[in-house]
Amino acid sequence: MLDVDVVVIGAGPVGENVADRVVQGGLTAAIVERELVGGECSYWACMPTKALLRDAAALRAARALPAAGQAVTGTLDPAAVLARRDRFTSNWNDAGQVEWLNQAGITLLRGHGRITGTRTVTVTHADGTTTTLQARHAVVISTGSSAYLPPIEGLADAAPWTSREAAAVQAVPERLVIIGGGVVGSEMATAFSALGSEVTLVSQTRLLPGVEPFAGGYVADGLRTAGVSLQLDVDATAVRRDDAGVHVTLSSDRTVDADEILVATGRMPNTKDLGLDQVGLAPGSWLHVDDALGVVDDAGNPVGAGWLYAAGDVNKRAMLTHHGKYQARALGDAIAARARGEQADLSPWGRHAATADQRAVTQVIFTDPEIAAVGLSAEAAAQAGLKVRVVDYDLGAVSGAALHADGYRGQARMVVDENRNVLLGFTAVGPDVAELLHAATVAIAGEVPLDRLWHAVPAYPTISEIWLRLLETDGR
Numbered sequence: 001m002l003d004v005d006v007v008v009i010g011a012g013p014v015g016e017n018v019a020d021r022v023v024q025g026g027l028t029a030a031i032v033e034r035e036l037v038g039g040e041c042s043y044w045a046c047m048p049t050k051a052l053l054r055d056a057a058a059l060r061a062a063r064a065l066p067a068a069g070q071a072v073t074g075t076l077d078p079a080a081v082l083a084r085r086d087r088f089t090s091n092w093n094d095a096g097q098v099e100w101l102n103q104a105g106i107t108l109l110r111g112h113g114r115i116t117g118t119r120t121v122t123v124t125h126a127d128g129t130t131t132t133l134q135a136r137h138a139v140v141i142s143t144g145s146s147a148y149l150p151p152i153e154g155l156a157d158a159a160p161w162t163s164r165e166a167a168a169v170q171a172v173p174e175r176l177v178i179i180g181g182g183v184v185g186s187e188m189a190t191a192f193s194a195l196g197s198e199v200t201l202v203s204q205t206r207l208l209p210g211v212e213p214f215a216g217g218y219v220a221d222g223l224r225t226a227g228v229s230l231q232l233d234v235d236a237t238a239v240r241r242d243d244a245g246v247h248v249t250l251s252s253d254r255t256v257d258a259d260e261i262l263v264a265t266g267r268m269p270n271t272k273d274l275g276l277d278q279v280g281l282a283p284g285s286w287l288h289v290d291d292a293l294g295v296v297d298d299a300g301n302p303v304g305a306g307w308l309y310a311a312g313d314v315n316k317r318a319m320l321t322h323h324g325k326y327q328a329r330a331l332g333d334a335i336a337a338r339a340r341g342e343q344a345d346l347s348p349w350g351r352h353a354a355t356a357d358q359r360a361v362t363q364v365i366f367t368d369p370e371i372a373a374v375g376l377s378a379e380a381a382a383q384a385g386l387k388v389r390v391v392d393y394d395l396g397a398v399s400g401a402a403l404h405a406d407g408y409r410g411q412a413r414m415v416v417d418e419n420r421n422v423l424l425g426f427t428a429v430g431p432d433v434a435e436l437l438h439a440a441t442v443a444i445a446g447e448v449p450l451d452r453l454w455h456a457v458p459a460y461p462t463i464s465e466i467w468l469r470l471l472e473t474d475g476r
């Protein structure tokens, strides 16, 4: 039995940050990891997928300028792209992250963690032996999520790729069919078409249903221009694999033939074998949390009398690394504060509240063109019953954008709260819009009145002048 102040199950980006903050707060922490320290993001998600996309983005940027474009005469070398991706995953070796845990003073236990009692976690190591951890203050679940495989006839037997196999690809397939038109599907269609695959993307809905429709429309245009066959508002009804490859039957009665099939239809929580039944919850369910990130049951009652918390993908608040780490900072500090006998500050935008998860979720989608979005879309604001006005502007008409790339195409939208005259949402789509996002995030988190935003003068000639144009369009 090992006594420790806080036990964290799952050493992804979120678990690592919770453990770090509680140690910085003067407590001891043990972290349990069954695979690689660093989690999905480091080895099979954010880092490798962005590495797969980056060379093609740089090439496109050069080709959008006459002289630079002329200087680029070759094509993308997939082997070099994969080699750079391998560097970004440290060849799927977590020694560097283990070293970081050591220097941060966090105890690592390798193995599968399960809740086995009140503030008790039992770790089963690879050799079958077990270690029991007893937490004095808290147990934090940060076990993340895995790819969801929909019940499509024949799919499970067709050796489908999930995002893991796509991110860790060793040989680029000649033909790839992707099921799912969300973030993973759209980014991987962008990456694999640039790497030379003939890509077909099948989506039940329009592309990228989670963002403003105009933004998804630009990405759909970009993918079609890149040669991707988009089958939108169509279901995949059956899948079969034989010696010639994989064959996907669509509800439109078409069949798509390919060498590999990537399933990108969302995520499920890593809670199936976690001992949730010990605390009265159903194994395999998402973990609902209150504002303090404490686990609650379906009726909203605290589970585990204040010792059980969940952060990151597993609580489904905002399945993004940066939001999970934001939760981790708030939660780690709150656990340490309570251990000192202090009250946590859970007021909106308070030190220990993860308010941005509700009001200012940020995301960049690394497609061609990119999408940068924060806060509410027009549709989400309407659904929330908010009185808003929507202001749009053509990004291509901004001098900085025209200078950035010939034929620059894009659009930006701000969603403004009519009652308070503050920004509730911002979305931009266009080449290299990612770095525009933080200005909008600051405006939303700071609840900066538009009248004051007028005094934030964007430099000329940058793409940030979109702010001036949006405010002028709004009547300034």
Ligand SMILES: Cc1cc2nc3c(=O)[nH]c(=O)nc-3n(C[C@H](O)[C@H](O)[C@H](O)COP(=O)(O)OP(=O)(O)OC[C@H]3O[C@@H](n4cnc5c(N)ncnc54)[C@H](O)[C@@H]3O)c2cc1C
Pocket: 009, 010, 011, 012, 013, 014, 015, 032, 033, 034, 035, 036, 037, 038, 039, 040, 041, 044, 045, 046, 047, 049, 050, 111, 112, 113, 114, 142, 143, 144, 145, 163, 167, 184, 270, 273, 274, 311, 312, 313, 314, 318, 319, 320, 321, 322, 323, 324
């Ligand atoms: C293809 C893809 C691309 C993505 N790209 C981005 C991006 O560009 N930007 C972004 O912000 N987000 C991105 N995401 C989302 C991002 O990967 C997740 O939000 C992030 O990894 C969540 O972190 P986490 O720590 O909650 O979970 P994870 O990273 O999933 O880590 C959980 C850890 O817990 C371990 N674990 C699980 N159960 C147990 C157990 N019982 N015992 C011990 N250990 C256990 C797992 O092995 C894992 O290491 C992407 C996701 C995918 C699928």
Ligand SMILES: NC(=O)c1ccc[n+]([C@@H]2O[C@H](COP(=O)([O-])OP(=O)(O)OC[C@H]3O[C@@H](n4cnc5c(N)ncnc54)[C@H](O)[C@@H]3O)[C@@H](O)[C@H]2O)c1
Pocket: 150, 151, 179, 180, 181, 182, 183, 184, 185, 187, 202, 203, 204, 205, 208, 209, 210, 235, 236, 264, 265, 266, 267, 319, 320, 363, 364, 365, 366
């Ligand atoms: N750049 C980034 O920040 C980034 C990149 C990749 C992933 N992520 C995160 O990872 C998470 C998972 O991404 P994802 O793309 O898997 O999920 P998603 O929820 O974004 O998209 C899943 C898509 O699959 C569709 N779908 C569901 N069931 C289907 C079925 N049976 N047949 C066909 N389509 C079906 C859904 O309608 C949806 O469009 C997201 O939360 C995302 O935010 C982030």
